[in-house]
Amino acid sequence: MKICFNGTWEETPTEISVAEFLKQRNLNAGEIIAEVNEAILGGDEFGITLKDQDHLNVFRVVAGG
């Protein structure tokens, strides 16, 4: 299964949730805003399963202003 993650195509061996995908990359879902196929996920939607050819984009929200 191929997922386009922040503009780069990556192979994942099995179906995987957004939360698991982020965890594998040491990204804390609590610090992240994520979108799948241009739909921004609510805080309770990180458990959805990614599908082949999905586009997942995320960014970390960090302090500073």
Added chain:
Amino acid sequence: MEVNPYLSSAERAILENAKIGIAGAGGLGSNCAMHLVRSGVRHLLIADFDRVAASNLNRQFFFADQIGQKKVEALGVNLRRIVPDLELELFDQKICDNNAVELFKSCDIIVEAFDSANAKQMLIKSLLKANKKIVGASGLGGWGRSEAIRLRQFGGGKLYIIGDCASEVGNGEFHPFSPRVGVAAAMEANTVIALLLGVQA
């Protein structure tokens, strides 16, 4: 008063008729507001509960004789020194998930200009649920690495984020300095202007 003589009449009308929300009047918000006013935006809704502190003067659009004043009031004075007849709605209050949508519901675009990561997340999530367009910032601490500050678009054009999404202020490694905060603030204003005028953000 026409502060920006380089606009066409159509462009001027668009900017003058827009209402922009500024959530936070610190390093991002005060400087972004200044850029928007100099560009021709006339109507701003600005909310912040804080007062000007000496430590703010390294990057925020305030002056030494304003220390101790409410930020929204001091910023209003400073912006009106550029354009005296601005339409400003100033709210000296903390923004939370209970009041964010109601506060900014009349705004065409809202600039996220908080310093706390939790507050940034709260505002973005609250306003996205209300289908508002947001321009925010994440990752602007320290100095150098100018090329790392970039614009990214999310949600099919509902959310624009400026910064490197990594340089976190307050973790001991990075502190807020005027140039990098100012770059992000100017890019927030530039993105708002581009969205209003219908050109690529």
